Amino acid sequence: MSSAGRLLALAAGELKLPWRLRVVPVCSSTEGLLSQWLASAGAPPLAVLARRQRHGRGQYGRSWQSPPGGLWLSAALPWQGPPPTDDPSQLPLLVAAELAAELAGLAAAAGAAPLRIKAPNDLMVGRRKLAGVLTSAVWRGAELQQLRIGIGLNGRHPIRPPGITLEQWLGAGRCPPWPRLALMGLRALERLACRDQAWDTGRSCR
Known part of the structure; x- marks a missing residue:
C-alpha cells in the first residue's frame, strides 16, 4: 500500500x-x-498534504524548505461559534501548542529535549526551528466561518541550521513514518477544532 493509501x-x-x-x-x-x-466547491474540513513542495511559504512570505521526509500540510476547518482566541496573532501559537501535545509522547519515549513555542508561529527545540504554522480566517460580518491553517514540520531530511528535524531531535530511527506523521498533524488540528466546537460525527471528538 502506498503512503497515501496508508x-x-x-x-x-x-x-x-x-x-x-x-x-x-x-x-x-x-x-x-x-x-x-x-474555489471548486470543496466543503471543509479539507486538507492537502504534499510529500514535497517546490515553493513552500513561511512567515512574511519567506520560502520554507519542503523536501521529501517532512510534513507539508494546508487545511480548511469550518467554524461555528466564537473564535478560539480574541487575538488573531495568538492563533498560530494555539496550533503550535496542539502540535507539541501530539509530539509529547514521542519526546517522552526518546528522552528528548523539551519543545518550546516561540512567537509568532514557531515550534522550537532550544534555538532550532522544528515546525512553523501559518493561519488565516474567513469572516462573514462578525462571525468566523472558516480557519485556514498551514503546518510545516521537519521530519527526516537534510536541513541547514538553525532548523532541526524530528530525526535529529528524537534520535536515529525514531521519526514516525510519513503516514503516521501526517496523522499527528491532522490530529493536532482536530484538537483545536474539538476544543471549541461541537461536531456531530458519531465519535468522541477527544
Whole structure:
C-alpha cells in the first residue's frame, strides 16, 4: 500500500472529523492547491498534504524548505461559534501548542529535549526551528466561518541550521513514518477544532 493509501486508512480509523484529504507527491504549494479546491466547491474540513513542495511559504512570505521526509500540510476547518482566541496573532501559537501535545509522547519515549513555542508561529527545540504554522480566517460580518491553517514540520531530511528535524531531535530511527506523521498533524488540528466546537460525527471528538 502506498503512503497515501496508508494515511487514508489510518484517517478512516483514527480521525474524528469528516475530513476530505488530498495527498500529492509534489506541488508548488499546498496552500495554493487548497485554495483551488475550495474555489471548486470543496466543503471543509479539507486538507492537502504534499510529500514535497517546490515553493513552500513561511512567515512574511519567506520560502520554507519542503523536501521529501517532512510534513507539508494546508487545511480548511469550518467554524461555528466564537473564535478560539480574541487575538488573531495568538492563533498560530494555539496550533503550535496542539502540535507539541501530539509530539509529547514521542519526546517522552526518546528522552528528548523539551519543545518550546516561540512567537509568532514557531515550534522550537532550544534555538532550532522544528515546525512553523501559518493561519488565516474567513469572516462573514462578525462571525468566523472558516480557519485556514498551514503546518510545516521537519521530519527526516537534510536541513541547514538553525532548523532541526524530528530525526535529529528524537534520535536515529525514531521519526514516525510519513503516514503516521501526517496523522499527528491532522490530529493536532482536530484538537483545536474539538476544543471549541461541537461536531456531530458519531465519535468522541477527544
